[in-house]
Amino acid sequence: MSSYNVAPLDKLVEQFEKMPGIGYKTAQRLAYYVLNMSKTDAEDFSDAIREAHEKIHYCKICCNLTDQELCPVCRNERRDKSVICVVETPRDAMAMESTNEYKGTYHILHGAISPLNDIGPDDLKIKELISRLNSDVQEVIMATNPTVEGDATAMYITRLLKPMGIRVTRLAYGIPVGGDLEYADQVTLARALEGRNEL
């Protein structure tokens, strides 16, 4: 189904359709939304895409996204530089930040080891992690996702760091707060039982 062969519109629909979680109907709705924007709004949108792409790059230390040399966390002198939390994506780092509990720094791998998708250790920012380890670093927290890929990545990095004498920890598995035991899957429940704490 084409939009009557209005080429610029079809092109825009196509662009939206490529995005994750956007199907044809939604892409169409978004394209029509763009057409109904004011001229300046559409230009702002167009510029925002170009600018984000041009100005944003990786932080020299932690590989998080930033428009400056260092990201705000690495720039912040009050953050505890002796702890590094290793996450898969910038969004994972944001999720950790939103707890307001973590005062250390991050390291963004930009993915996880996944042989099925042809992603090996060399495709991740693991070299960058190793090279920033110095005598100041006391602990590396593996906060990769609780998936097969995330676990494999955590194991891989742990095996590299252990011989260097660095303490490596992993986020606790268990039932989510506010969750319902009835709906927790078996594996999670087994892990929660295994990791039970004295009250």
Next chain:
Amino acid sequence: MSSYNVAPLDKLVEQFEKMPGIGYKTAQRLAYYVLNMSKTDAEDFSDAIREAHEKIHYCKICCNLTDQELCPVCRNERRDKSVICVVETPRDAMAMESTNEYKGTYHILHGAISPLNDIGPDDLKIKELISRLNSDVQEVIMATNPTVEGDATAMYITRLLKPMGIRVTRLAYGIPVGGDLEYADQVTLARALEGRNEL
């Protein structure tokens, strides 16, 4: 929650968040997707927005979207110019086209009368519809949405056209094909009963 104050990224997230049906989390996902695009892909996307906005305007006859003077339907000599199907949006016209049953032309109102949203007859392309009616036009099919606003708009236009001696029809109400009587609402079912046909 901000993306660590990476200004260009926040700006892009904001842009996506304004779009219909896009919440904060989705906007974030889309913005990261844009960041992960190749440079040329991002530029193509940026250009597509700008171009669509610059090149697309209303067809001189039916007010549908087009990048030429007339839309493909109005340009097509084999379409039946004696029938005009009045719809609310370009997407409604596309939906009609996708039936492959309709051989007439369209008229796009670009909305429906809605006093609650402060949209009156003057905000729609009704003047444009009246001005294109000539002795060749035999029938106007009201295909506005089966909602209060769509019905009101159909009624309003019907009252304008009837005195001009033009046949005005409305799409049939009834149960959707493949639907389930049990789940049909009362009003639809009542209309389906009212409009029942001899077998």
